[in-house]
Amino acid sequence: MGLDLVDHRRGPADKYSWMPPFDWEIAYTNERWWDEVRYYADDPWFVQVLEDGVEVARIELDDPGGINPTYLNVPELGTDRLEIQLIEVAAASHNRGVGTRVVQALSRRHPGRRLFAYSEQADGFWARLGWEPFYDPGPGPAGHTLFIQPTVAPTLDSGSHVRHE
Numbered sequence: 001m002g003l004d005l006v007d008h009r010r011g012p013a014d015k016y017s018w019m020p021p022f023d024w025e026i027a028y029t030n031e032r033w034w035d036e037v038r039y040y041a042d043d044p045w046f047v048q049v050l051e052d053g054v055e056v057a058r059i060e061l062d063d064p065g066g067i068n069p070t071y072l073n074v075p076e077l078g079t080d081r082l083e084i085q086l087i088e089v090a091a092a093s094h095n096r097g098v099g100t101r102v103v104q105a106l107s108r109r110h111p112g113r114r115l116f117a118y119s120e121q122a123d124g125f126w127a128r129l130g131w132e133p134f135y136d137p138g139p140g141p142a143g144h145t146l147f148i149q150p151t152v153a154p155t156l157d158s159g160s161h162v163r164h165e
């Protein structure tokens, strides 16, 4: 069954109270990622992912988002970059391919953009998608790995490739 991506933007609503109209009955492991009012953001952009009309994932995008200059060997992305600030699959829907399909659907919806994300302890997930990792070599605890969507999208479990640029 296909996924529907529904955008939620704040527009002229009160920035001190507006929250995206997610289905707050659905359980997530990281509830605190979603229940904080983004009063500090100029133009918060959320995406609600529905499968058969039921919410299965949430995304927060940052357009275009920032590349941390301390990461090594990062290609120049320019203004076509688009950051997946946060992505979470509903707790009941983990590990059945929803996260993979969500990122693929987002890639299809934004063919002219180069998506990237800082992994929140999900390096294996991004690597499994074929996204390339970049690291911050600085002192101190390792930072979040930066993953960038490849310019040629690898197809899972197949030798063939599909261009999406």
Ligand SMILES: CC(C)(COP(=O)(O)OP(=O)(O)OC[C@H]1O[C@@H](n2cnc3c(N)ncnc32)[C@H](O)[C@@H]1OP(=O)(O)O)[C@@H](O)C(=O)NCCC(=O)NCCS
Pocket (backbone or CB within 6 Å): 029, 030, 086, 087, 088, 089, 090, 093, 094, 095, 096, 097, 098, 099, 100, 101, 117, 118, 119, 120, 121, 122, 123, 124, 125, 126, 128
């Ligand atoms: C990470 C997350 C989005 C993955 O979604 P999902 O629907 O469970 O993932 P999929 O079923 O599509 O898994 C695809 C592959 O990634 C792997 N994977 C999934 N979550 C992973 C994680 N947290 N760390 C490492 N690998 C992971 C799976 O094992 C699977 O690999 P396999 O095919 O070799 O078995 C989901 O687990 C989630 O919402 N986690 C909590 C929030 C989070 O960590 N978000 C990431 C923010 S950067």
